[in-house]
Each structure stands twice: as C-alpha cells, then as structure tokens.
Amino acid sequence: MDRLKTLMDWFDVRLGVREILRSNLQGYLLPRHVNIWYSLGAVLLALFTLQFLSGILLLVYYLPAADKAFVSVERIMNAVPYGWLIRTLHMVGSNIIVAVLLLHLLSVLFMGAYKKPRELTWLSGFGLFNLSLILCLTGYLLPWSQLSFWATTVATDAAGAVPWIGEGLVTFLRGSPSVGAGTLGRFFALHVVAFPLLFLGLVGFHLFCVRRAGISVPPFGPSARPAGVGTTFQHEVHRDGIPFFPNYTVKELAVVMFVLAGLVAITVFAPALFLPPDALEPADPFTTPDHIKPEWYFLWAYQTLKIFPSKLMGLAAQGGAMTLLALLPFLDRGEERRPFHRPLFLTLYGLGILLLLGLSIWGHRS
Amino acid sequence: MDTGRQGPSERRLFLLSMLAGVGALLGAIAVWPLYRYLAPQGGGGTTEQVAIPLSDVPLGAARFFDYHGRPAVLVQVQAGEYVALSAVCTHLGCIVKWVGEKRHFLCPCHGGQFAPTGAVLAGPPPQPLASYRVIVQSGKLLVG
Incomplete structure (x- = not known):
C-alpha cells in the first residue's frame, strides 16, 4: 500500500491526478433520484469494448478474401480453441448492442433529455446509433455466407432508388456491379478500420458533451419542474446528489453485469439464435436462398420498402423519419420534460413504437 | 472483553x-x-513423414519443402544418395539458398556456407544444419 501511495504521490506532483480523480469520481455528484435507465450508456461502453476486443481477436484468424473468408470463419468456429466463443460473443454482442441502443434512445426521448442544452449530446448519440447500424451491416458481409451475401445484395440495392445517380451509387458501394470480392474488401476496411476510428471520435465527443453539460434530473416525482435553461453556459450541478464513485458506479456495474450475464447466457445456451441455416452455407452468387430476410433490427426498413409503391418513396419515408428524429431537439423546444405533461409527444412516442414493432413483425411474417 | x-x-x-x-x-x-x-496450433510435435516424389530431386539439385511447419530442403548429393536438412540457418534463422554450381548452401543474410551434408564450411553459423532421416519407398522420398 505504501508503494502505491508513493507512486500516486509521484504522479500527483506532476499531473495533479488526485484532483482529477476527486472532481470526476467522489466529487462528481449525480441527481439523487437517478434511475436505472441512466446506466445504459455505461452498458453500451462495456459492450462496445467487448466488440472491439473480440473483433481484434477474430482478425487473428479471419481472411478477408472471397475464396477464403467462409472457410476461415468455419475454422474459427470448429477448429480454433474457443474460437466459437469469441465469434459468438461478437455476433450476439452486436445484436444486444442494437437492443440496448434502442432502449437508451427511447429512454432519452421519454425523459426529454435531448432538450436544450443537450442538443449536441443527442446529435452525437444519434450519429453513434446510425454508425452502429452501419457497423452491423458491414460486419454482416464478412463471414461470406449465403445469408451475408444476399442480405448485403438487398441492402446495397436499395441505394439504386436514388434518382439519376442510383445505379452508379450501387456500383460504388459494392466496388463492382454486383456483390463480389471488391465488396468484401471495402466492407472489411470500413468495418475494421474506418468506422471504428470514426466511432471512437464520436464516442469521445458524446462523453465530453455528457460530462460538460452535467447529468439531467429525472423528470419524475412531485419535485420535478421544467428546467429553466439560461442563455449562458451552465454546468448542471446537484449539490445534494450522490457521488459518481462509489455510490453510482456500483449501481452501474450491477446493470453492466446483468447485461453481460445475458450475453454470456445466449452465447452458451442459444448460440444459434442469430445463426439461421443460410448463415452456415458459403456464398453462392448464382443461387438466392428462399425467403431471405434482414436482421431483426432492419425488418422495419425492409417492410417499409415493400409497402410503398416505389423504392424511392420507401427510402424517402425512412430518410424523413430519421431526419425528423435527428432534428427533434430543434423542433421540440419547450422546457417541459415531464412525460405526462407532454400529451402530444407521449402519444406520438407510443404510436412510433407501435409502428416500429408493427412493421418489424409484418416484415418478419411477410 | x-x-x-x-x-x-x-x-x-x-x-x-x-x-x-x-x-x-x-x-x-x-x-x-x-x-x-x-x-499456435498444429505443425509442432507431429511425427508424420513427408513424402516427396523422387523425380522432384534430380542429381545435384535441391528441393525446398515444408517440414512440419518449418522450411527444409532435400538434395541428391550423389546418384541415389539423398540428404534432408533444415533450411534454417543456425546463425540468425534466415533461409539458406542452394548454389548449384558450387554445390553448397549459402545464407544470404551473413554469408554463412554449408556443405550438402549440412556441415559449416565458412561464416558465422555456430552449428551445422539439422538433418532428417530420408528413405526411398515406392518411387517416393519419405522424410522424418
């Protein structure tokens, strides 16, 4: 313990570490009634860290070439010791991340935490949500199975609906007129280098926004009032709050462990949950499997494209909905954050969730 | 209390x-x-013999091959007399080259020279090249 103290003293003299730790851990106070939904950011950080680590490990054996990719994934699953564990954790982890991202987004919406002065936190978070979906899409092709090949064919084909440049855009995305070795090369580079770098930068900015603006008070209970936001910058302080460490960290850690337990449980007891039979066949560019469907989190988009008479209208509807969501803090500018004092928002919120669920179920059954 | x-x-x-x-x-x-x-998996510890067709190793020529994950070389030093050696130089681990006209191995890294039997002829290598057992069977050379 004395050595640790000496080492700490050494750093403290040079960098003032104790002051940094104090102001960001014990001295950083959070609202007293902070609830479980506030932990989802920490859960996502833990899950993304796991994705980065398992992704790096998969790179040790994965071969990004059209004639070798499927065999290399088969080898990871069947021949490399614990390869199945690393790959299944990566695959199940990506699905759980999307589910937690959705919960995080919905909770922020419900509690009105996107409102002024947190517009930039919302925008960066929404960017991270979309980037995560793109990471899922680019990673989906890499095993080079029938499922990944044809799901990517359908997904990239949607870009063809853009007027005038559609066909060129599809060819550019794929690196060739149809999905092939060129697509694998560029999706691999995007999935393992370009998007993760962009992602790290955006996460850094998101966390900076969270820390700088301060944690918002949950808009529940008799004492909850609309937040009065001034015209100058003000960090939201909570003088009667609870310390971030250890009080809140312990709660966060419990939620993180709960989600990780779920991830491990699916990985061990239901590893085939996200592995339909088409994912076990190597890609065949001349045979489209019957009833090819995207992953569950893209089913709503898949069904939207099907119900509109033209692909362009379907794409425009999706783009419109996403733009509306991204710009929400600039459209919904009232200071009221209590959900039950915002009946119009609450109605649209409920209908939006029902629409998303309905389209997804319809897409799954159609 | x-x-x-x-x-x-x-x-x-x-x-x-x-x-x-x-x-x-x-x-x-x-x-x-x-x-x-x-x-690391596989490669190490296996005792399986490696088979090379006789026709691949003409008199005075060398045939490089993979021996349980490590580079090796076969040479027909005299008619019907075959030698199998590790192709890894004992100095710093570079792969030796066969110089046909001089009938010796040369390490391109620091100029070490080895006889076709693996013995050190010149240069810094501290030990001869490791040799493997070779037998001729049914038109094939079996190494190991």
Missing part, C-alpha cells in the same frame, strides 16, 4: 479481499480461453 464484533475497516478489508478473489477467479476464467485461442 472481546465482543467478536468487526469494525468498519475490518469489514471493508474483508469485502475488498472477497472482491479481489472473485475478480482474480473471473480473470483466470477469461484468460484461459484467450490463451488457448491465441496459442
């Missing part, structure tokens, strides 16, 4: 020790699959 009650510092120490123990256990559980995943 000792009441057997523990003070807050003892309780804290106990909890920290328990936490450290559980953490160490979980860490070990996570590290073992990681080690097994990254540990």
Whole structure:
C-alpha cells in the first residue's frame, strides 16, 4: 500500500491526478433520484469494448478474401480453441448492442433529455446509433455466407432508388456491379478500420458533451419542474446528489453485469439464435436462398420498402423519419420534460413504437 | 472483553479481499480461453513423414519443402544418395539458398556456407544444419 501511495504521490506532483480523480469520481455528484435507465450508456461502453476486443481477436484468424473468408470463419468456429466463443460473443454482442441502443434512445426521448442544452449530446448519440447500424451491416458481409451475401445484395440495392445517380451509387458501394470480392474488401476496411476510428471520435465527443453539460434530473416525482435553461453556459450541478464513485458506479456495474450475464447466457445456451441455416452455407452468387430476410433490427426498413409503391418513396419515408428524429431537439423546444405533461409527444412516442414493432413483425411474417 | 464484533475497516478489508478473489477467479476464467485461442496450433510435435516424389530431386539439385511447419530442403548429393536438412540457418534463422554450381548452401543474410551434408564450411553459423532421416519407398522420398 505504501508503494502505491508513493507512486500516486509521484504522479500527483506532476499531473495533479488526485484532483482529477476527486472532481470526476467522489466529487462528481449525480441527481439523487437517478434511475436505472441512466446506466445504459455505461452498458453500451462495456459492450462496445467487448466488440472491439473480440473483433481484434477474430482478425487473428479471419481472411478477408472471397475464396477464403467462409472457410476461415468455419475454422474459427470448429477448429480454433474457443474460437466459437469469441465469434459468438461478437455476433450476439452486436445484436444486444442494437437492443440496448434502442432502449437508451427511447429512454432519452421519454425523459426529454435531448432538450436544450443537450442538443449536441443527442446529435452525437444519434450519429453513434446510425454508425452502429452501419457497423452491423458491414460486419454482416464478412463471414461470406449465403445469408451475408444476399442480405448485403438487398441492402446495397436499395441505394439504386436514388434518382439519376442510383445505379452508379450501387456500383460504388459494392466496388463492382454486383456483390463480389471488391465488396468484401471495402466492407472489411470500413468495418475494421474506418468506422471504428470514426466511432471512437464520436464516442469521445458524446462523453465530453455528457460530462460538460452535467447529468439531467429525472423528470419524475412531485419535485420535478421544467428546467429553466439560461442563455449562458451552465454546468448542471446537484449539490445534494450522490457521488459518481462509489455510490453510482456500483449501481452501474450491477446493470453492466446483468447485461453481460445475458450475453454470456445466449452465447452458451442459444448460440444459434442469430445463426439461421443460410448463415452456415458459403456464398453462392448464382443461387438466392428462399425467403431471405434482414436482421431483426432492419425488418422495419425492409417492410417499409415493400409497402410503398416505389423504392424511392420507401427510402424517402425512412430518410424523413430519421431526419425528423435527428432534428427533434430543434423542433421540440419547450422546457417541459415531464412525460405526462407532454400529451402530444407521449402519444406520438407510443404510436412510433407501435409502428416500429408493427412493421418489424409484418416484415418478419411477410 | 472481546465482543467478536468487526469494525468498519475490518469489514471493508474483508469485502475488498472477497472482491479481489472473485475478480482474480473471473480473470483466470477469461484468460484461459484467450490463451488457448491465441496459442499456435498444429505443425509442432507431429511425427508424420513427408513424402516427396523422387523425380522432384534430380542429381545435384535441391528441393525446398515444408517440414512440419518449418522450411527444409532435400538434395541428391550423389546418384541415389539423398540428404534432408533444415533450411534454417543456425546463425540468425534466415533461409539458406542452394548454389548449384558450387554445390553448397549459402545464407544470404551473413554469408554463412554449408556443405550438402549440412556441415559449416565458412561464416558465422555456430552449428551445422539439422538433418532428417530420408528413405526411398515406392518411387517416393519419405522424410522424418
């Protein structure tokens, strides 16, 4: 313990570490009634860290070439010791991340935490949500199975609906007129280098926004009032709050462990949950499997494209909905954050969730 | 009189020790699959013979091949007399080249020279090239 103290003293003299730790851990106070939904950011950080680590490990054996990719994934699953564990954790982890991202987004919406002065936190978070979906899409092709090949064919084909440049855009995305070795090369580079770098930068900015603006008070209970936001910058302080460490960290850690337990449980007891039979066949560019469907989190988009008479209208509807969501803090500018004092928002919120669920179920059954 | 009650510092120490123990256990559980995943597989320890067609090794020529994950070379030094050697220079691990006209091996890294039998002729290599057993069977050379 004395050595640790000496080492700490050494750093403290040079960098003032104790002051940094104090102001960001014990001295950083959070609202007293902070609830479980506030932990989802920490859960996502833990899950993304796991994705980065398992992704790096998969790179040790994965071969990004059209004639070798499927065999290399088969080898990871069947021949490399614990390869199945690393790959299944990566695959199940990506699905759980999307589910937690959705919960995080919905909770922020419900509690009105996107409102002024947190517009930039919302925008960066929404960017991270979309980037995560793109990471899922680019990673989906890499095993080079029938499922990944044809799901990517359908997904990239949607870009063809853009007027005038559609066909060129599809060819550019794929690196060739149809999905092939060129697509694998560029999706691999995007999935393992370009998007993760962009992602790290955006996460850094998101966390900076969270820390700088301060944690918002949950808009529940008799004492909850609309937040009065001034015209100058003000960090939201909570003088009667609870310390971030250890009080809140312990709660966060419990939620993180709960989600990780779920991830491990699916990985061990239901590893085939996200592995339909088409994912076990190597890609065949001349045979489209019957009833090819995207992953569950893209089913709503898949069904939207099907119900509109033209692909362009379907794409425009999706783009419109996403733009509306991204710009929400600039459209919904009232200071009221209590959900039950915002009946119009609450109605649209409920209908939006029902629409998303309905389209997804319809897409799954159609 | 000792009441057997523990003070807050003892309780804290106990909890920290328990936490450290559980953490160490979980860490070990996570590290073992990681080690097994990254540990080299196959290649080492196998005793299977490697078969090379006789026609691949004409008189005075060398044939390089993979011997259980390591580069090796076969030479027909005299009519019907074959030698199998490791192709890894004993100096710093570069792969030796066969110089047909001079009938010796040359290491391109630091100029070490080896006889067709593997013995050191010149240069810094401290030991001869490792040799393997070769037998001729049914038109094939079996190494190992």
